[in-house]
Amino acid sequence: MEKTFTTFKTMPDLDQAKEMKRFLSKNNIRSFLNDNHSTEKCEFEIKVMASDYNSASQLVKESTEKMIEKVTSDYCLYSFSQKQLYDVLLNEDVWSDFDYLLAKKILNEKGLPTDSDSISRLREEKKKDTAKPESSQILHIMGGYILALMGGVAGIVIGFLMWNSQRQMPNGITVFSYSEVERRHGRIIFGLGILIFVIVLSIRLRQIPF
Numbered sequence: 001m002e003k004t005f006t007t008f009k010t011m012p013d014l015d016q017a018k019e020m021k022r023f024l025s026k027n028n029i030r031s032f033l034n035d036n037h038s039t040e041k042c043e044f045e046i047k048v049m050a051s052d053y054n055s056a057s058q059l060v061k062e063s064t065e066k067m068i069e070k071v072t073s074d075y076c077l078y079s080f081s082q083k084q085l086y087d088v089l090l091n092e093d094v095w096s097d098f099d100y101l102l103a104k105k106i107l108n109e110k111g112l113p114t115d116s117d118s119i120s121r122l123r124e125e126k127k128k129d130t131a132k133p134e135s136s137q138i139l140h141i142m143g144g145y146i147l148a149l150m151g152g153v154a155g156i157v158i159g160f161l162m163w164n165s166q167r168q169m170p171n172g173i174t175v176f177s178y179s180e181v182e183r184r185h186g187r188i189i190f191g192l193g194i195l196i197f198v199i200v201l202s203i204r205l206r207q208i209p210f
Helices: 014-026 050-070 082-090 098-107 116-131 135-150 153-164 179-206
Strands: 005-009 029-035 042-051 166-168 175-177
Touching: 005 014, 005 050, 005 166, 014 029, 014 042, 014 050, 042 050, 042 082, 082 098, 135 179, 153 179, 166 179
Parallel strands: none
Antiparallel strands: 005 042, 029 042, 166 175
């Protein structure tokens, strides 16, 4: 049976996924919920019949557009900067359909492009930017390596925080605070700090007379 189904939406929140499934069922769209929960991430996949995919997409789009027409200017996205609004479009998988389309609408009202070519160019630019740490983070990373090599606990803490620190987006979704490159450095600093700390500790223990 699953071969006749295709992935329609992937959501990080179970309640959102259930609500989407209820909406589809209400509109006579056959679907089922697939739990892709793992140790690294939590995802809930909505699958629909391949033949119903276009109908489901149109239904969701029309429903979302109606909601957008009723949204007031005190909604959080209206306080977003131009860069933050584009970040919503670049991270479509993190945001809801509502936030994505609203961000697009706000940018269009400002006379800013949101066509697929413009978004593709921005996505490529972002990939280049995230491939190297910001200059302000370079000092942070270097400091972490130095402290780790000195065998101090501070290096271990810095590495752990760079690796695992998270922040909450306005829509409630939690994402990592550092880029993937910075998190990779964090993992190395953390491991290096642990190794040096153990070596230093073992040397000191040997020097203690029994």
